[in-house]
Amino acid sequence: VAEPGVAVTLRYVAKHAGVSRQTVSNVLNAPDRVDPVTRAKVEAAIMALGYQPNRTARNLATRQAGLIGYCLARRPGHNPFMDTFLHALSTAVEVAGRHVLLFTAPEDLDDTRVYADLVAQRAVDAFVLSDTVDNDPRHTWLADHEIAFASFGRTWPEQGEQPGSWVDVDGAGSCAELVAGLHALGHSRIAFIGWRAHTGAVLDRQRGWRSECERLGLPHGDELAVHADSDCLDCGASAAAGLLDSGHAPTAFVVASDLLAVGVVREVKRRGLRLGHEIAVTGFDDSVLATSVDGGLTTVRQPIEEVAGTLVELLATPWEARGVLLRGELVSRGSAPLQV
Amino acid sequence: VAEPGVAVTLRYVAKHAGVSRQTVSNVLNAPDRVDPVTRAKVEAAIMALGYQPNRTARNLATRQAGLIGYCLARRPGHNPFMDTFLHALSTAVEVAGRHVLLFTAPEDLDDTRVYADLVAQRAVDAFVLSDTVDNDPRHTWLADHEIAFASFGRTWPEQGEQPGSWVDVDGAGSCAELVAGLHALGHSRIAFIGWRAHTGAVLDRQRGWRSECERLGLPHGDELAVHADSDCLDCGASAAAGLLDSGHAPTAFVVASDLLAVGVVREVKRRGLRLGHEIAVTGFDDSVLATSVDGGLTTVRQPIEEVAGTLVELLATPWEARGVLLRGELVSRGSAPLQV
Numbered sequence: 001v002a003e004p005g006v007a008v009t010l011r012y013v014a015k016h017a018g019v020s021r022q023t024v025s026n027v028l029n030a031p032d033r034v035d036p037v038t039r040a041k042v043e044a045a046i047m048a049l050g051y052q053p054n055r056t057a058r059n060l061a062t063r064q065a066g067l068i069g070y071c072l073a074r075r076p077g078h079n080p081f082m083d084t085f086l087h088a089l090s091t092a093v094e095v096a097g098r099h100v101l102l103f104t105a106p107e108d109l110d111d112t113r114v115y116a117d118l119v120a121q122r123a124v125d126a127f128v129l130s131d132t133v134d135n136d137p138r139h140t141w142l143a144d145h146e147i148a149f150a151s152f153g154r155t156w157p158e159q160g161e162q163p164g165s166w167v168d169v170d171g172a173g174s175c176a177e178l179v180a181g182l183h184a185l186g187h188s189r190i191a192f193i194g195w196r197a198h199t200g201a202v203l204d205r206q207r208g209w210r211s212e213c214e215r216l217g218l219p220h221g222d223e224l225a226v227h228a229d230s231d232c233l234d235c236g237a238s239a240a241a242g243l244l245d246s247g248h249a250p251t252a253f254v255v256a257s258d259l260l261a262v263g264v265v266r267e268v269k270r271r272g273l274r275l276g277h278e279i280a281v282t283g284f285d286d287s288v289l290a291t292s293v294d295g296g297l298t299t300v301r302q303p304i305e306e307v308a309g310t311l312v313e314l315l316a317t318p319w320e321a322r323g324v325l326l327r328g329e330l331v332s333r334g335s336a337p338l339q340v
Numbered sequence: 341v342a343e344p345g346v347a348v349t350l351r352y353v354a355k356h357a358g359v360s361r362q363t364v365s366n367v368l369n370a371p372d373r374v375d376p377v378t379r380a381k382v383e384a385a386i387m388a389l390g391y392q393p394n395r396t397a398r399n400l401a402t403r404q405a406g407l408i409g410y411c412l413a414r415r416p417g418h419n420p421f422m423d424t425f426l427h428a429l430s431t432a433v434e435v436a437g438r439h440v441l442l443f444t445a446p447e448d449l450d451d452t453r454v455y456a457d458l459v460a461q462r463a464v465d466a467f468v469l470s471d472t473v474d475n476d477p478r479h480t481w482l483a484d485h486e487i488a489f490a491s492f493g494r495t496w497p498e499q500g501e502q503p504g505s506w507v508d509v510d511g512a513g514s515c516a517e518l519v520a521g522l523h524a525l526g527h528s529r530i531a532f533i534g535w536r537a538h539t540g541a542v543l544d545r546q547r548g549w550r551s552e553c554e555r556l557g558l559p560h561g562d563e564l565a566v567h568a569d570s571d572c573l574d575c576g577a578s579a580a581a582g583l584l585d586s587g588h589a590p591t592a593f594v595v596a597s598d599l600l601a602v603g604v605v606r607e608v609k610r611r612g613l614r615l616g617h618e619i620a621v622t623g624f625d626d627s628v629l630a631t632s633v634d635g636g637l638t639t640v641r642q643p644i645e646e647v648a649g650t651l652v653e654l655l656a657t658p659w660e661a662r663g664v665l666l667r668g669e670l671v672s673r674g675s676a677p678l679q680v
Contacts, residue, residue: 066463067441072423083422086426088416090442091444094444233631262632266634288629289628
């Protein structure tokens, strides 16, 4: 039996049976997918602990508020394709006969408290998450409470599996493609500029840069990888200045966002270097900023409509934790005229 | 009595009684605000026509879905402060104990059909509109059907009053302030660049430019006002090129959007003119683009939080059509170093 005072959650059952959350979920929702030995072990744990699947979550699934909750990021103005994403998400949700309910998480409130309130009010059937952070507490909380959700973006857990279903764009793959394209243009010293070292998405892009440089026999040491304080224009400019002033000045920059990249372009032009000729710069996002650069910024477009469609598909089988990695699309412009 | 086959709407009663829609609404909802003679006239028309206030609308007001409908624009990626607006709107609506329900209007559907469906499903209590166009059919339809709504942006009706309540930012006032500031910097030939002549908001900004130029004795003829094909970067660049190549080249540009203004800046720099010294450029919106210009773009910030709060206030008295004009905030940067 469970220790006194310990809520018997799906995670608790999983730990007790020595299996993953997903396996427990499968035993409950799709037992034919689980091999008989494992199934017996999990069923024994469920019996022993007196585990009862979350009733609220089950009610939600049958009651059908017809609404999918989506929390707006705390830092508005920061996400360059927020309105594109919301439009795509809303359209995909409508195709499934539902609508998106928007909400915010005030600064002074625990995020999960806001999600718990909406569940208690039965205001939504499920959640879509984005603007994920590393070890995002929302994902763990929702998975533990068996509330249906799907995430745009991974949470890069330090250990163990990512809770719940997710779709993401393969940042490592896109950055590797950018490096290969820059190398084909004749560049052999290619730097990486990201921000805040503890952001999984940035580190993922950096991994792609590093592995492709390594594969091509190009330098890929820490002296060529800079993490700006934050994702801002001035930060990009000063990161570029530092690299250009160093003893190992690169001729190309793979930059983890359009905003940082526009800052790099500014510094490159300030020095009178010819963008797209002597120096190449690439961004990430294909935001409106990418066309504000004279000649345009080569960048990576995220397949937002596909992301939104996948999120709605994942919500159709909320008991099944799946991950879908989509390919970003290289958009070649004057700042790095790649052959794509 | 009404003609056969004609639905007796509030507008029909208003026309019959020779008063405004708002007056009929006041007779129904706040009769003490209407002078006795007008009231008697309206009551006679209501009797004669057999008018019955819209039951669905009344039910909506009492039933309280707890949701405010908001339609996302058809052209995502175009509105530079959409996510800021949605965050502010969602926060303001939550303070009033409700949430925002997002929806889209597919290209092949009549907009009002989508609104009608949501009303029929009783999915929302009221609507917030933005991305208004001139003579927007949504406003007329909602007002005629007595469905509560509030609009961010006017619809510039060719004749008569704007239907329903609205809040807007005083574009004319802000552009007049920009002209005054540029004049104080020594500029005496100030051009205006907008887009599509039939957009009320652009014409409003142009009116502010023209009236202040006139007041200061500066040239303000049509040769100094250019309307680009659309609101895009290249359009701004070619509009600026046309003006700079003309026999009456300006030294300053008041531009109706940041996007067009960044295009103007590009053309100015291409010609080797010193931005902020020989030539001044101002934008409108204070989007992320405004900081992408070296030295920054002087622009107008829309008070989005105040807009959102006002929309929610207006929805509290949906039977009362009110208009609120808010002041934009001048943000001075290197492209036109105004004393503000």
